Amino acid sequence: MTRSVWKGPYYEPYLLKKAEETRRSGKTNTVIKIWTRKSTILPEFVGLTFGVYNGKKFIPVSVNESMVGHKFGEFSPTRTFNSHSAERKTETTTTSSVTAPGAAAPSTTAPKTESTGDKKPEPTTKKEEKK
Numbered sequence: 001m002t003r004s005v006w007k008g009p010y011y012e013p014y015l016l017k018k019a020e021e022t023r024r025s026g027k028t029n030t031v032i033k034i035w036t037r038k039s040t041i042l043p044e045f046v047g048l049t050f051g052v053y054n055g056k057k058f059i060p061v062s063v064n065e066s067m068v069g070h071k072f073g074e075f076s077p078t079r080t081f082n083s084h085s086a087e088r089k090t091e092t093t094t095t096s097s098v099t100a101p102g103a104a105a106p107s108t109t110a111p112k113t114e115s116t117g118d119k120k121p122e123p124t125t126k127k128e129e130k131k
Contacts (some may be wrong), residue, residue, distance in 0.1 A: 037073030
């Protein structure tokens with residue numbers, strides 16, 4: 001459920017004071033550290049940079065016109081996504097290679113390598129490794 005229109009956007013009053021002080025000083029490229037993630041971005045904040053605390057560090061957020069009306073917390077993620085294991089990805093891509101009807105079947109032969117006669121080509125599948 002959204003906030004009532006007659007109440008207006010929610011913001012911490014000290015944010016307006018900090019923004020006005022920064023504009024008066026002329027140092028618009030300084031980072032204003034804030035801890036409130038639930039405050040709405042107002043038009044007065046456009047052009048300023050806020051350091052939004054995500055629980056561990058301050059993430060710099062440069063406010064532009066398209067951000068007005070959103071919350072500061074939307075631009076400062078609290079969780080980092082470490083990708084799924086690469087081993088699992090390779091298993092799913094090799095086992096689920098399905099060809100479309102009428103398409104050529106994938107080649108199962110090993111790529112040709114220039115050999116000096118002494119070396120064997122490296123195995124490409126687990127069955128060849130066991131031999």
